Amino acid sequence: MLKRVEVFTEGHFNDKAMGKLLVHDSPYFRVLNFNFKAGQELPIHSHDTDGQLSIVVLEGKGVFLGKDGQTLPAHTGDVLISDISEPHGVRAESDMRVLVTIAPPL
Amino acid sequence: MLKRVEVFTEGHFNDKAMGKLLVHDSPYFRVLNFNFKAGQELPIHSHDTDGQLSIVVLEGKGVFLGKDGQTLPAHTGDVLISDISEPHGVRAESDMRVLVTIAPPL
Numbered sequence: 126m127l128k129r130v131e132v133f134t135e136g137h138f139n140d141k142a143m144g145k146l147l148v149h150d151s152p153y154f155r156v157l158n159f160n161f162k163a164g165q166e167l168p169i170h171s172h173d174t175d176g177q178l179s180i181v182v183l184e185g186k187g188v189f190l191g192k193d194g195q196t197l198p199a200h201t202g203d204v205l206i207s208d209i210s211e212p213h214g215v216r217a218e219s220d221m222r223v224l225v226t227i228a229p230p231l
Numbered sequence: 232m233l234k235r236v237e238v239f240t241e242g243h244f245n246d247k248a249m250g251k252l253l254v255h256d257s258p259y260f261r262v263l264n265f266n267f268k269a270g271q272e273l274p275i276h277s278h279d280t281d282g283q284l285s286i287v288v289l290e291g292k293g294v295f296l297g298k299d300g301q302t303l304p305a306h307t308g309d310v311l312i313s314d315i316s317e318p319h320g321v322r323a324e325s326d327m328r329v330l331v332t333i334a335p336p337l
Contacts, residue, residue, distance in 0.1 A: 127311055127312070129303045131309050134308075154283065176259050179260070179262055179332065181289070183289070183307075197233060198235075200239075201239065201289075202239035202240075204254055204255075204262065206235075206255045226334075228332075229259065229334070
């Protein structure tokens with residue numbers, strides 16, 4: 126069975142905190158959509174477990190956050206790859222939609 | 232180590248066939264960018280192995296292809312989830328960039 130999710134329709138923004146949409150969850154990977162209003166962020170964090178994640182910018186711009194204050198540009202079409210155990214985060218400079226894929230899921 | 236890839240800069244189009252960029256490969260997942268000129272396609276195919284894949288439309292429009300001639304709209308921000316063993320493909324109706332994530336990698 127193919128499953129299709131329209132993130133730009135189903136993923137919502139929220140004035141209080143980033144909007145979250147669970148796109149998919151399976152033993153293989155978890156796919157989440159986060160929608161940020163300008164200025165909102167996914168605070169830097171990490172989990173002490175094996176695996177990696179990708180963060181794909183679908184729309185908008187901001188910065189990827191790393192340890193020790195590291196920032197990397199996050200523009201539409203940019204992909205960040207990180208170990209799950211490595212500190213990572215996102216801060217939005219415009220309204221911004223990202224897709225996060227975690228493999229294997231936590 | 233965080234790794235950042237600018238797909239819109241590093242991923243190229245090709246008049247003869249879709250352009251391919253390997254974004255990331257690890258024991259956890261493989262991430263590929265395919266860039267289609269209008270009319271190009273990733274022909275429907277499948278692999279007899281466990282795992283799932285996602286196809287995310289970063290830019291442009293086309294259709295996702297399934298078995299028995301099934302088509303599903305594929306617009307910017309749309310995500311397709313498929314078992315690796317399930318027939319799947321993509322056909323571009325405009326110039327189109329997609330990101331494919333395979334977990335675990337074949």
